[in-house]
Amino acid sequence: MAKRRAGKMGGLLFGAVGMLLLAFVPGGTESVFAQDEMFDLVIANGRVMDPESGLEAVRNVGIRGGKIRAISSGALKGKQTIDAQGLVVAPGFIDLHEHGQEPRNYQFQAHDGVTTSLELEAGTDDVDKWYSAREGKSLINFGVSIGHIPVRMKVMHDPGTFLATGDAARRPASAEDLASMTELMEKGFQRGALAEGMGVNYTPAASHEEIVDMFRVAAKYGASVHVHLRHAGLKEPTTGLVGIEEVIAAAATTGAPLHVVHITSMGLKNTPELMAMVKGAREHGLDVTTECYPYTAGSTALQSAIFDSGWQENMGITFKDVQWAETGERLTAETFEKYRKQGGIVVIHSIPEEAARAAVANPMVMVASDGMPITGAKVHPRGQGTFSRVLGHYVREEKALDLMTALKKMTLMPAQRLEKRAPVFKDKGRIRAGADADITVFDPNTVIDKATYEQPLQYSEGMQFVLVNGVPVVKDGKLVDGVFPGRAARAPIAQ
Numbered sequence: 001m002a003k004r005r006a007g008k009m010g011g012l013l014f015g016a017v018g019m020l021l022l023a024f025v026p027g028g029t030e031s032v033f034a035q036d037e038m039f040d041l042v043i044a045n046g047r048v049m050d051p052e053s054g055l056e057a058v059r060n061v062g063i064r065g066g067k068i069r070a071i072s073s074g075a076l077k078g079k080q081t082i083d084a085q086g087l088v089v090a091p092g093f094i095d096l097h098e099h100g101q102e103p104r105n106y107q108f109q110a111h112d113g114v115t116t117s118l119e120l121e122a123g124t125d126d127v128d129k130w131y132s133a134r135e136g137k138s139l140i141n142f143g144v145s146i147g148h149i150p151v152r153m154k155v156m157h158d159p160g161t162f163l164a165t166g167d168a169a170r171r172p173a174s175a176e177d178l179a180s181m182t183e184l185m186e187k188g189f190q191r192g193a194l195a196e197g198m199g200v201n202y203t204p205a206a207s208h209e210e211i212v213d214m215f216r217v218a219a220k221y222g223a224s225v226h227v228h229l230r231h232a233g234l235k236e237p238t239t240g241l242v243g244i245e246e247v248i249a250a251a252a253t254t255g256a257p258l259h260v261v262h263i264t265s266m267g268l269k270n271t272p273e274l275m276a277m278v279k280g281a282r283e284h285g286l287d288v289t290t291e292c293y294p295y296t297a298g299s300t301a302l303q304s305a306i307f308d309s310g311w312q313e314n315m316g317i318t319f320k321d322v323q324w325a326e327t328g329e330r331l332t333a334e335t336f337e338k339y340r341k342q343g344g345i346v347v348i349h350s351i352p353e354e355a356a357r358a359a360v361a362n363p364m365v366m367v368a369s370d371g372m373p374i375t376g377a378k379v380h381p382r383g384q385g386t387f388s389r390v391l392g393h394y395v396r397e398e399k400a401l402d403l404m405t406a407l408k409k410m411t412l413m414p415a416q417r418l419e420k421r422a423p424v425f426k427d428k429g430r431i432r433a434g435a436d437a438d439i440t441v442f443d444p445n446t447v448i449d450k451a452t453y454e455q456p457l458q459y460s461e462g463m464q465f466v467l468v469n470g471v472p473v474v475k476d477g478k479l480v481d482g483v484f485p486g487r488a489a490r491a492p493i494a495q
Helices: 103-111 125-131 148-155 175-191 208-220 240-254 263-283 311-313 331-341 353-361 382-397 403-410 411-419 421-426
Strands: 020-024 029-035 037-047 056-064 066-074 077-083 088-091 094-096 115-122 142-146 196-198 225-229 259-260 288-292 298-301 321-326 345-348 364-369 439-442 463-468 471-475
Touching: 020 037, 029 037, 029 240, 037 066, 037 403, 037 439, 088 403, 094 382, 094 411, 103 382, 103 463, 103 471, 115 148, 115 196, 115 225, 115 364, 115 463, 125 142, 142 148, 142 175, 142 196, 148 175, 175 208, 196 208, 208 225, 225 240, 240 259, 240 263, 259 263, 259 298, 263 288, 263 353, 288 353, 298 421, 321 331, 353 382, 364 382, 364 403, 382 403, 403 411, 411 421
Parallel strands: 037 077, 037 088, 094 115, 115 142, 196 225, 225 259, 259 288, 288 364
Antiparallel strands: 020 029, 037 056, 056 066, 088 439, 298 345, 321 345, 439 463, 463 471
16 A cells, blocks of 8 residues: 555545544545554455446455455454455345245255345235344345235235245236235335335236236335246247236336346246347336346246246247256156145256346346255255355356456346345445445355255355354354344335
C-alpha cells in the first residue's frame, strides 16, 4: 500500500484518533482503519476477487462484528488469521433457487461455497412461520418468497405437500379464489417476502388472467417474480418459447420484474432461443433475468401435473430417460405408473450438453442450483455440487468462461436481482469495506463437484474456508460443528 504524508491522497492520516491507514482498491472501494487496529479475523495473502469493483489482487481482509472492515495490501492484525496464500477469496455464493431449506441441505451447500440459500421459485404461504422456523438454527443465511403454488394450494385445500396434486393443479380459480390468493400474496409481501414464486407448469389450470393478476401484486411491492414457465419442451404450441412469451408479456404490462428459473430445462435444445428472448427484452428496457444449473438433467415430483399427458413427445424423451431417484433405476411404462401412484422424486435426463454449456457460459445467466430436499440416499446432485461444478468443470476444465465472470454470476448478480426489494442484499455478493463477511475461500486448482447421479450425497472439494457473517462454517475443508451464524435475508416488514 502506497504511503504518503497527511494531506496527500492515499497516505497516512494523522489526527486526534492517532495514526490511520487508508487502503484503496479499484472501483472506488476503500477502507480506513487504525494502524494498530485488531480485527476478529484476518484472511491473509489471498487472491481477492470482487466482481463489483473488478479487484483481482493479493490482499488482506480484516473482519470484525460480522462485517468486512478492511481490505489492504499491508499486514493486518487479527485475533485469528487464515492464511489464504494460493487461494481465491470471493464473496459467498448466493443461491436463488434451493428447495432444500433444511440443516442437512445447508451442510452440503456450505461445502459448495454457498453462504445464502433462498427458496424463491416455490416459496411459502406463511412468511413469518417460515422464517421463525430457521431463526438461530441455521448454518447459512436463508430467505423465501411468497409462493403462488402454496398459496393456491392453501386456498383450494389441495392435498399435496410440496407441489399441487389436486384442485390447485387442475381446477380454474373462481373470483373468490382469486380474491383470497391476492390477500395472501399481499400479506406475504407485507411480512418481508423477498420475491414472488410461481410455477405455472405445476398449476396448468391457472389462467393467463390469473398469472397477470399475480404479476400485478408483485409489481405493487416492487418484487421480482421467479417463474417456472407454463411450458417446457419442443412441441408447438407448448414449447418453452411459448411459456416465456407469456411471462414477458405479463412483466411488460404490469411492470413487475421477471426472473425465469432454470432456463435450460425449459428450453432444452431451444435454450439459445429462450436466452435470446431474455436478452431482447432487456435491450428494450424490461427488467428480465434468468438462471441455470450446470447439469443435463432436471428433477421433480413424478406425481406432479408435468407428467399428466404428452410429456414424452414434448420433451423429446421416453420412460428410459426418467430415473427413479430412490433406487436409481430407469423407468418403464409399468414402473412409471407404479411410482406415479406412490409419489416421489425423479431425475429427468432431457437437457442437451450444448444447451447446458451455452447457458453456463452466457454472462447474462446467473447460476442457481434448484436443489431438492434430502429425504433419502438418492437425490439430484445439483443441490450438492452446482457451484463447484461450474468452477471446476466449466471454468477450469472446459474453459467455457473465465473465473471472474463465473463468480459474478454466483454473487453480485443474484444480490443485484434482489437488492431493490430487499436492501440487505446491497451488502452481499461483494468484497468491500462495510459488506457482510459472507466469504468463500477456495482453491481454483482443485475445486470440483463430487456428487453424481449414482452417489449424490458427496461434498464438493476445494472449498477451504466458508464464512457466514464472519463466522467460519467450513474450516480447512471441513464443516465446523455447533455454529449457527446464518441470518434471515428478508425484505422490510410493513409497519
